[in-house]
Amino acid sequence: DQQVKQNSPSLSVQEGRISILNCDYTNSMFDYFLWYKKYPAEGPTFLISISSIKDKNEDGRFTVFLNKSAKHLSLHIVPSQPGDSAVYFCAAVTNAGKSTFGDGTTLTVKP
C-alpha cells in the first residue's frame, strides 16, 4: 500500500508559467509534509515544508498548499525557470519522525 502518491511521473511547462506538482496521501497520521528537489547524480535537497495545522506556506517562488480533507498537497512554482528542471519528491512525516516519499515527478521547464 503506497501511502504517498505522485500520480504524474512528468510535467513539462514553459518558462515563466506556473508549475503545479501534486501529491496525495492516505495516512491521516502524517504531521508534516515536505518537498524535495533532486538533480541527477545528487541527493535530494529540501525545498519547502508545511505543517498539518496549516493550509499554505510560501517561500519566494514556491508555495505549498495542503488540503487535509482531501489528503492532497500541491507545490506551485511561479514563475518557472529552466533551472527548476529536476525531479520533485513529496514526503510525509509522522510525529514519530518517519518519512514516506512519493515516487517523484520530473519537471521540465522549457526556455
Add this chain to the structure above:
Amino acid sequence: DAGVIQSPRHEVTEMGQEVTLRCKPISGHDYLFWYRQTMMRGLELLIYFNNNVPIDDSGMPEDRFSAKMPNASFSTLKIQPSEPRDSAVYFCASSPRLAGYEQYFGPGTRLTVT
C-alpha cells in the same frame, strides 16, 4: 560545512561479496537516515539512528543488511552477501531534529551487483 559525505560514490561488485557503504553526517546532527532508491520501490527508508542508537530498522529488507553507527560522525551500511536485486542508489541523510524538519542528503552511492 561540507554536507553529508558518502563513500564510495559508485560500487560494482559480484554476487555473494560483502559491500560496505559509508556515511559521515553533518556535524551536530543527531539523526542519521539510510535510504534506498530503486525504480520499482522509489525512495524507501531503511533505518534511522538517534544519537548513534538505531531507532527504527523496520525498513531493512532482510538479515543480509546491517547498519551501525559507532560514533556521531560515522555510519556504515553493510550487505553480506550481496545479490543483484540489491542494485540501487543508497542515500544517507542527517537532520538536527526529527519531526517536521528537513533532512540533508548525501550524494548517494550507486551500487551494482552483477
